[in-house]
Amino acid sequence: MRNLLIGVIAAMTVAAPAHAVTFTSAGAVATPGGPADPGLAAHETLLVDFDHAAHAGVTVATSGNATLHTGSTSGVAAAPAGDASRYLALGTGATATVNFAGLSLRTVSVYLGSIDSYNRIDVLNRAGNVIKTWTGNDQPPHNGDWFAAATNRRLFMNFGQGDDVGAVRFSSSGVAFEFDSIGGTVAGVPFATTTAVRAVRVRTPLPSFRSTSTVFGPASRPCLRTSSIPSLASHGVWVWSLQLDVM
Numbered sequence: 670m671r672n673l674l675i676g677v678i679a680a681m682t683v684a685a686p687a688h689a690v691t692f693t694s695a696g697a698v699a700t701p702g703g704p705a706d707p708g709l710a711a712h713e714t715l716l717v718d719f720d721h722a723a724h725a726g727v728t729v730a731t732s733g734n735a736t737l738h739t740g741s742t743s744g745v746a747a748a749p750a751g752d753a754s755r756y757l758a759l760g761t762g763a764t765a766t767v768n769f770a771g772l773s774l775r776t777v778s779v780y781l782g783s784i785d786s787y788n789r790i791d792v793l794n795r796a797g798n799v800i801k802t803w804t805g806n807d808q809p810p811h812n813g814d815w816f817a818a819a820t821n822r823r824l825f826m827n828f829g830q831g832d833d834v835g836a837v838r839f840s841s842s843g844v845a846f847e848f849d850s851i852g853g854t855v856a857g858v859p860f861a862t863t864t865a866v867r868a869v870r871v872r873t874p875l876p877s878f879r880s881t882s883t884v885f886g887p888a889s890r891p892c893l894r895t896s897s898i899p900s901l902a903s904h905g906v907w908v909w910s911l912q913l914d915v916m
């Protein structure tokens with residue numbers, strides 16, 4: 670067939686807010702003194718450590734049996750592995766809500782001690798709705814071990830701009846949920862974005878070629894019109910498109 674490639678019409682990039690809260694975690698790291706907090710993520714600032722005043726724009730509100738401890742007391746609270754400072758422990762039915770609605774955080778991380786299946790974290794948007802939940806069941810073996818790297822972990826929460834996150838709420842339905850050292854990415858790092866790339870080529874025999882029009886739009890919308898060509902099949906028109914999403 671005497672086809673002629675008449676053009677790579679265009680390629681373009683569209684950036685849009687991503688809607689996705691994701692969780693990752695890292696177990697306590699080995700040190701000469703025993704397992705210890707892996708530490709804040711890159712770019713994070715310490716927001717709450719229960720030893721000093723919270724970072725500007727951050728408040729912590731508790732309900733029920735939420736108490737500060739230093740060291741471990743069997744049957745009451747176990748310090749997160751390697752944590753000799755003050756930490757917060759939630760008994761059965763207690764909650765602690767860390768509110769940062771004025772900061773537009775990109776990430777939050779927290780060091781969790783002796784993870785149990787009944788420990789829970791809800792991520793709330795500024796309207797107060799729960800948009801993502803983590804529980805101890807998501808992190809086997811969730812057996813409350815005081816020292817194991819598997820049960821003493823830093824949980825990393827990553828937010829998209831479209832999530833509009835305003836708070837993180839900790840709660841427990843058993844004894845206990847212990848945590849410390851809450852960090853967050855306050856500024857300087859862009860939100861994750863969705864990038865859509867589309868490239869379209871049209872090939873048609875020269876005698877029948879008249880014109881084409883191409884319309885680009887977000888990934889969720891049609892991007893190509895070939896209405897000026899009477900029949901795609903009979904004129905050997907083909908379309909190639911590529912969509913690339915980057916989170």
Ligand SMILES: [Ca+2]
Nearest residue numbers: 718754755849
């Ligand atoms: Ca502390």
